[in-house]
Amino acid sequence: MxxxxxxxxxxxxxxxxxxxxxxxxxxxxxxxxxxxxxxxxxxxxxxxxxxxxxxxxxxxxxxxxxxxxxxxxxxxxxxxxxxxxxxxxxxxxxxxxxxxSGIIAVPTFRMGQDKIVGAKPYETLKKMVEKYAE
Known part of the structure; x- marks a missing residue:
């Protein structure tokens, strides 16, 4: 908490x-x-x-x-x-x-086969977005 x-x-x-x-x-x-x-x-x-x-x-x-x-x-x-x-x-x-969609908690961010569940740092989300921006 x-x-x-x-x-x-x-x-x-x-x-x-x-x-x-x-x-x-x-x-x-x-x-x-x-x-x-x-x-x-x-x-x-x-x-x-x-x-x-x-x-x-x-x-x-x-x-x-x-x-x-x-x-x-x-x-x-x-x-x-x-x-x-x-x-x-x-x-x-x-x-x-x-x-x-395999969403069992919020927030859930999903791109392609990758999924981030829960409150995570900005950098974690940024890495996933950058991976799919290539």
Whole structure:
């Protein structure tokens, strides 16, 4: 965790002391909805802050609705998306694609037959990109 905090600090990202791992499924569904509304980046950054900085339970509906509101989205519409699970099948398809692609963790960077899993130094990614740029 210390290395991850140092890396995050070097990138200007705050990282809190997360004590629990919460199910992110509903947040993933809300994130896909946010993308259709042109607010995907805002929502994903809000999800990062909520989960990794503040350690809140992003599976909790009230927490999710707060994230939706802070992202500039309509909380009433967001509540319907969550309650009706409108993006559940889309997330299932994303998970299926990840599994078929051999992705078991995030982040995963894949080029050709090479794969880098987890938070790695910039130089590690640079070497892989340079290998395939030749």
């Amino acid at each position: 210390a290395q991850m905090k140092a890396t995050a600090a070097g990138l200007g990202l705050e990282l809190g002391d997360r004590k629990m791992t919460y199910n992110s499924r509903l947040a993933q569904e809300a994130g896909l909805w946010a993308e259709t509304k042109g607010k995907g980046q805002q929502f994903h950054m809000e999800a990062f802050r909520t989960y990794f900085v503040h350690g809140e339970n992003i599976a909790d509906k009230a927490v999710l609705l707060g994230m939706i509101k802070r992202s500039g989205l309509d909380p009433k519409e967001g509540e319907a998306v969550i309650d009706k699970r409108l993006f559940s099948k889309a997330v299932d398809l994303d998970w299926d694609l990840a599994e078929k």
